[in-house]
Amino acid sequence: METPYVEIIFKGVVEDVKKFLADLGADLGDDFGPYFISEERGIADEGRVWKFLEAVKLVEDHTHALVPEKDLAAVAKRLGDTGIGIHAAHKVIEKRLQFEYECFNEELAAQIRALFDNPPAGVTIEGYNPNTFRDASAKGQELYTPAHDFECKGEGSAKGPVKALVEFRKTISEIPQIDVDDISLVLGDEVKIS
Amino acid sequence: MGLSLRLQNVLKVALVIVLILAAQCVWASEGAADAEHHEGEAAHAGHGPNLGTILPLWSVIPFAGILLSIALFPLLAPHFWHHHYPKVSLFWALVFAIPFLIAFKLDALHSIYHIMLLDFVPFIILLGGLFTVAGGIVVRGSFRGSPIVNLILILIGTLLASWIGTTGAAMVMIRPVLRANAWRKNYVHVVVFFIFLVANIGGSLTPLGDPPLFLGFLHGVSFFWTLFNISFQTLFVAAMVLAVFFALDTYYYRKEDPPPDDGAKEPIKVEGLHNLLFLGGIIGAVLFSGMVNLGDVPVGLHIMQSGQNIARDLFIIAMGVASWVTTKKALREANEYSWGPILEVAYLFAGIFTTIIPALAILKAGEHGALAFLIRAVNDPARYFWATGILSSFLDNAPTYLTFFNASIGQLYPGMAEHEAVGYLMGNVTAEGIANGKHYLAAISAGAVFMGANTYIGNAPNFMVKAIAEEAGVPMPSFFGYMLKYSIPVLIVIFIINMLIFI
Numbered sequence: 001m002e003t004p005y006v007e008i009i010f011k012g013v014v015e016d017v018k019k020f021l022a023d024l025g026a027d028l029g030d031d032f033g034p035y036f037i038s039e040e041r042g043i044a045d046e047g048r049v050w051k052f053l054e055a056v057k058l059v060e061d062h063t064h065a066l067v068p069e070k071d072l073a074a075v076a077k078r079l080g081d082t083g084i085g086i087h088a089a090h091k092v093i094e095k096r097l098q099f100e101y102e103c104f105n106e107e108l109a110a111q112i113r114a115l116f117d118n119p120p121a122g123v124t125i126e127g128y129n130p131n132t133f134r135d136a137s138a139k140g141q142e143l144y145t146p147a148h149d150f151e152c153k154g155e156g157s158a159k160g161p162v163k164a165l166v167e168f169r170k171t172i173s174e175i176p177q178i179d180v181d182d183i184s185l186v187l188g189d190e191v192k193i194s
Numbered sequence: 195m196g197l198s199l200r201l202q203n204v205l206k207v208a209l210v211i212v213l214i215l216a217a218q219c220v221w222a223s224e225g226a227a228d229a230e231h232h233e234g235e236a237a238h239a240g241h242g243p244n245l246g247t248i249l250p251l252w253s254v255i256p257f258a259g260i261l262l263s264i265a266l267f268p269l270l271a272p273h274f275w276h277h278h279y280p281k282v283s284l285f286w287a288l289v290f291a292i293p294f295l296i297a298f299k300l301d302a303l304h305s306i307y308h309i310m311l312l313d314f315v316p317f318i319i320l321l322g323g324l325f326t327v328a329g330g331i332v333v334r335g336s337f338r339g340s341p342i343v344n345l346i347l348i349l350i351g352t353l354l355a356s357w358i359g360t361t362g363a364a365m366v367m368i369r370p371v372l373r374a375n376a377w378r379k380n381y382v383h384v385v386v387f388f389i390f391l392v393a394n395i396g397g398s399l400t401p402l403g404d405p406p407l408f409l410g411f412l413h414g415v416s417f418f419w420t421l422f423n424i425s426f427q428t429l430f431v432a433a434m435v436l437a438v439f440f441a442l443d444t445y446y447y448r449k450e451d452p453p454p455d456d457g458a459k460e461p462i463k464v465e466g467l468h469n470l471l472f473l474g475g476i477i478g479a480v481l482f483s484g485m486v487n488l489g490d491v492p493v494g495l496h497i498m499q500s501g502q503n504i505a506r507d508l509f510i511i512a513m514g515v516a517s518w519v520t521t522k523k524a525l526r527e528a529n530e531y532s533w534g535p536i537l538e539v540a541y542l543f544a545g546i547f548t549t550i551i552p553a554l555a556i557l558k559a560g561e562h563g564a565l566a567f568l569i570r571a572v573n574d575p576a577r578y579f580w581a582t583g584i585l586s587s588f589l590d591n592a593p594t595y596l597t598f599f600n601a602s603i604g605q606l607y608p609g610m611a612e613h614e615a616v617g618y619l620m621g622n623v624t625a626e627g628i629a630n631g632k633h634y635l636a637a638i639s640a641g642a643v644f645m646g647a648n649t650y651i652g653n654a655p656n657f658m659v660k661a662i663a664e665e666a667g668v669p670m671p672s673f674f675g676y677m678l679k680y681s682i683p684v685l686i687v688i689f690i691i692n693m694l695i696f697i
Contacts, residue, residue, distance in 0.1 A: 103667075104661075104664045104665050105664070105665055105666065105667040107667070108667045135273055135276070137276065137277070138273070138276055140530050140532045140534055141365065141530050141531070141532060141534060141535055141658055141661075141662070142276070142534055142535060142538065142657070142658060142661065143361065143535040143538050143539065143654035143655065143657065143658050144264055144268070144279065144535075144538045144539070144542055144654055144657070145268065145272070145275050145276040145279050145538055146268050146272065146657040146658065146660065146661040147268075147272040147273050147275070147276035148272075148661060148664065148665060149665075150665075176382075176669035177667075177669050
């Protein structure tokens with residue numbers, strides 16, 4: 001059974017929110033979490049424009065985090081005297097990670113394809129049609145017609161539990177030939193935390 | 195993700211090229227509002243029509259077409275381009291040549307024959323000779339890509355570039371650089387700075403270094419002119435770029451894990467060194483053709499080719515054949531040598547040299563030609579530096595050099611024969627009331643060679659290095675990534691400082 005998560009938009013800077021959640025985790029041990037700070041884990045948040053506006057103090061500081069639904073009561077209880085507030089919280093209905101890659105080295109292409117052919121437990125790959133193209137005439141050096149004799153391309157998306165998807169994103173984003181988007185969220189009803 | 199990465203990149207590149215060309219036109223139009231047409235006024239009496247004063251501006255469309263094809267097709271449709279580029283080149287050549295021949299008959303035939311025989315053939319022979327000789331030299335060994343080792347490898351390539359050509363130096367040095375750094379996670383910048391220095395800036399000192407300078411040599415610029423007149427610029431720019439590289443590489447190197455101990459080390463050695471003899475032969479032949487006068491030889495259609503140039507070309511061919519025969523096949527295989535690059539240059543430059551005829555004629559006509567607005571607007575060395583450079587960043591730098599070389603002659607010495615004007619342009623000949631053009635020529639030479647590094651499409655070896663690196667698994671930046679992360683913050687800043695000091 002997949003752990004249900006809630007996206008909480010905290011009012012506060014990321015360092016304070018991180019400390020708040022870390023302290024909570026330290027007190028509650030394995031019963032708490034795992035939680036994920038969005039901007040550290042490649043999870044979509046309000047984006048760069050909002051970050052810029054925060055930096056120039058035109059809007060309040062927001063920090064997005066995904067927290068297991070079971071831990072909301074603990075979060076609410078601890079908020080009291082910390083100075084950190086909650087702007088909004090919503091149930092996470094769907095998580096999706098889109099990727100695209102282009103590679104001209106056979107060995108590396110095999111490594112990349114293995115990642116998507118055998119995703120980690122719980123992660124499913126959708127809309128993925130890898131395409132390998134060979135053009136023997138393009139082997140060797142070219143000056144003005146730089147075609148590759150081997151090309152491997154693919155694009156698609158991955159779905160799965162939050163923890164598995166976050167870890168999968170970290171793994172594939174370490175290969176620079178793979179262009180990975182932030183994990184996008186489909187949010188459901190607002191959750192009251194009090 | 196919508197549009198594929200390649201399509202997005204292509205659209206961005208096309209947009210930038212259009213904007214750059216538009217900006218250049220707007221810039222060139224400044225001060226040209228009072229441009230008048232003087233068609234026919236400056237016709238050379240007794241030498242047939244002066245095509246430069248008659249040809250309309252739209253006659254340069256095929257020239258623009260072939261240059262844009264070379265710039266855009268490799269990004270837009272690389273495999274189509276790979277298989278069909280000779281047809282595209284032929285298409286643009288015919289689009290120009292057929293109406294040109296119909297309209298001007300023997301004069302047109304004379305123009306085409308003249309440029310093919312006196313420019314195209316020696317150009318291909320020199321590039322072919324240098325490429326064949328350089329392709330027989332192989333650097334082997336287990337290098338460890340530390341900042342100091344990378345600095346030395348790139349410095350060697352930079353020094354080689356002016357003597358074996360930027361293409362040859364890039365071909366010889368890129369694999370050792372990639373091997374040395376294969377263990378590192380972050381070494382994209384090493385390849386990018388290799389492109390800056392080995393594939394471009396290093397080639398600025400002799401006509402052997404970069405095709406634009408050889409075209410200058412074919413048009414009368416002496417062999418050592420660039421060495422004596424832009425070597426301080428080259429030294430300054432190369433030193434600045436190397437300093438930035440060393441700082442950046444040191445930063446990234448410190449973030450790497452310790453290098454792995456991968457056992458036996460291959461000793462460092464250079465094989466095929468006998469090719470240096472043939473390289474010396476090519477340099478000697480080019481020098482010989484610049485110093486000796488063996489008289490003129492008729493080559494048809496009342497065109498004369500000088501005996502020393504014919505001797506030079508035959509000798510370069512002999513050096514290439516000697517290199518081919520005496521170099522082990524294994525060495526050429528180690529460099530992945532093939533005739534492909536020379537065939538590409540031959541096919542594409544046949545088209546370029548045909549279609550460039552109206553542009554050169556119009557520019558030579560100076561203020562009497564349809565590009566009078568350009569002549570009036572680009573009117574000092576700094577503007578020549580940037581105009582030549584920015585166009586060389588997006589179009590091939592050899593025809594761009596020739597275009598502005600002719601623009602400067604048209605501007606400074608209108609109506610003067612080229613061989614006479616080039617003496618004044620080099621500053622070797624001076625006369626009361628006649629401009630000394632050496633700062634113009636220095637600006638054009640530096641702009642064309644240095645700024646070929648600004649984009650992947652600025653100079654042919656850039657693409658070659660990018661492709662070899664990508665096939666080795668290096669995640670090279672996109673067209674715009676290369677510009678935004680590297681060439682604009684590093685090169686453009688250094689070129690501005692260079693302009694303020696030297697131009």
